[in-house]
Amino acid sequence: MKAHSVLVVDDDPDISNAIEIYLRSEGIGVYKASDGEEALQKLQAHSVQLIIMDIMMPGLDGLQTTLEIRETCNVPIIMLSARTEDYDKIVGLNIGADDYIAKPFNPLELMARVKSQLRRFTGLGAQINQSSEDAEHEIQVRGLVYNKQKKTMTLEGEDVRLTPTEFHILRLFMENKGRIFAIDEIYERVWKEPAFQPENTVAVHIRRIREKIEFNPREPKYIKVVWGIGYKLEE
Known part of the structure; x- marks a missing residue:
């Protein structure tokens, strides 16, 4: 390291x-x-x-x-x-x-x-911080844009200020639009360690992401709950 x-x-x-x-x-x-x-x-x-x-x-x-x-x-x-x-x-x-x-x-x-x-x-x-001379590659879901080269998230053209953990969760969803992720899988793929009662930890981070990207976090349009299964990014 x-x-x-x-x-x-x-x-x-x-x-x-x-x-x-x-x-x-x-x-x-x-x-x-x-x-x-x-x-x-x-x-x-x-x-x-x-x-x-x-x-x-x-x-x-x-x-x-x-x-x-x-x-x-x-x-x-x-x-x-x-x-x-x-x-x-x-x-x-x-x-x-x-x-x-x-x-x-x-x-x-x-x-x-x-x-x-x-x-x-x-x-x-x-x-x-890496330099890039290639064309930018973007994933877009309505007003939310993930630039895979610059590693940035923008919403309606404005930077979304995310912690590293929030960024990695949202990137996981952006790179897998529409796919349903179980809570355990989200935790294991982002935290890189076995999941042990991760429900509160994942839910809190998703709540914080919603507060930054949703017009009304109580009625989210991007990150949706799939009851009994997990979460997905709505296309």
Whole structure:
């Protein structure tokens, strides 16, 4: 894996130091912050490809920090929390997190999630920045357009601001217009790991995509539910 940098945001130095050890053992650079305000400062000063964010912190907590980050930046965010209720997970995903892992966590699982997010984000970045002299190839569904060379999504000519995970879900649908995807398959193809109770995670990301591409997310015209089966992109 090429050299990347991760920002670890946690007010517990034992946890942030342990995560740093695991990351550096994989050749990944590490910046650390103990609260949300410091995290925002570090983001302004350094280029990072992933954020590992604790939810419960004094001052500006992880949820509020994520909201502020998402106003200007689509870098992947993995949330950490000692609270394991589904409600907390859904809240975190709803406000812009890409993944969620409960404390205490298995270091191997955390590193697998880190590598998965880095692959998606840096792969997307490389594709976006690559030069292209060939004719553009586009997939269009009414006003929604996916440019396969530039790796961009536009709606009625305007860029759609997506997180890397949202982009990969929508790309999967765009490249397979009309095909019905089971929730497990969506998870396995996007997250690149076996699905284990992925319903909430996938549903939250699709809800966020709908909020960005649908005129009325409550009555979606693009991504439709096929009850008892999964989702599809309506042609």
